[in-house]
Amino acid sequence: MITPLILLPLIHICSYDIWFYLSHRFWLHHPIWYPRIHVQHHSCISVPVSIPTTKPTAWIQEMRYYHAYVGHPLENIIQGMGICLPIFVGWPWIWTMPLPWITAFIVALLVVNVRGMIRHDARCIPWFQSTQHHLDHHQYPKCNYGEPWLDWMGGTLLVMDINSDQQKKL
Numbered sequence: 001m002i003t004p005l006i007l008l009p010l011i012h013i014c015s016y017d018i019w020f021y022l023s024h025r026f027w028l029h030h031p032i033w034y035p036r037i038h039v040q041h042h043s044c045i046s047v048p049v050s051i052p053t054t055k056p057t058a059w060i061q062e063m064r065y066y067h068a069y070v071g072h073p074l075e076n077i078i079q080g081m082g083i084c085l086p087i088f089v090g091w092p093w094i095w096t097m098p099l100p101w102i103t104a105f106i107v108a109l110l111v112v113n114v115r116g117m118i119r120h121d122a123r124c125i126p127w128f129q130s131t132q133h134h135l136d137h138h139q140y141p142k143c144n145y146g147e148p149w150l151d152w153m154g155g156t157l158l159v160m161d162i163n164s165d166q167q168k169k170l
Contacts, residue, residue, distance in 0.1 A: 008104030009111065011086045016112050019082020021146030025156065028075060029141065041071035042138060063135060064123075068116040083108055 028038035069076070087101065118124045119134035130148070136158050137144035143158035144151055151157035 005104075008086075008101060009108040011090075012083050012105055012108030013111055015085045016080075016083040016108070017147045017150060019085060020079055021150040021154065023079060023082070025145040025154065027078070029145070037072040037075050041067075041075065042141060062122070063138070064121050066117075066120075068113075068120040083112060 027033055071079075083105070087105065115130070118128050119131050121131065122135060124131040125135070133144055133148055133151075140158055143156045145154070145156055148157060
């Protein structure tokens with residue numbers, strides 16, 4: 001049986017991931033909102049157009065953990081709301097759990113923040129595949145909006161063919 005110590009943070013993290021993917025894909029990359037809000041995050045480093053490759057380009061090598069927090073204040077507020085959804089949607093159930101929900105919330109908050117920093121720091125590529133997944137989004141903004149499993153389900157997962165340097169969406 002899964003204990004509340006594991007279950008509650010996982011609920012918050014999954015809620016955040018789904019919210020992040022949907023809001024990132026359909027709101028932040030919408031032609032009306034992208035130039036007004038999300039462009040600040042994508043332009044924190046100048047991104048040259050380059051040939052698709054699995055090796056980090058020069059601009060990707062400059063990406064660092066603090067770029068996870070560069071963005072419009074509205075983006076930062078709305079993107080973070082997903083982690084709070086279980087508190088409001090499932091509050092009668094969550095508040096009766098033996099582990100206080102605030103502890104689960106803090107654990108989930110730490111996990112998604114550390115994970116976000118890792119995914120924006122090119123120095124982490126050798127250790128975390130998810131770093132390359134997200135940095136590919138910064139190079140190819142029409143794909144890899146969130147977690148690989150959500151990108152796969154949403155048809156936005158970018159797969160690189162190492163032999164031919166071609167990209168395709170799954």
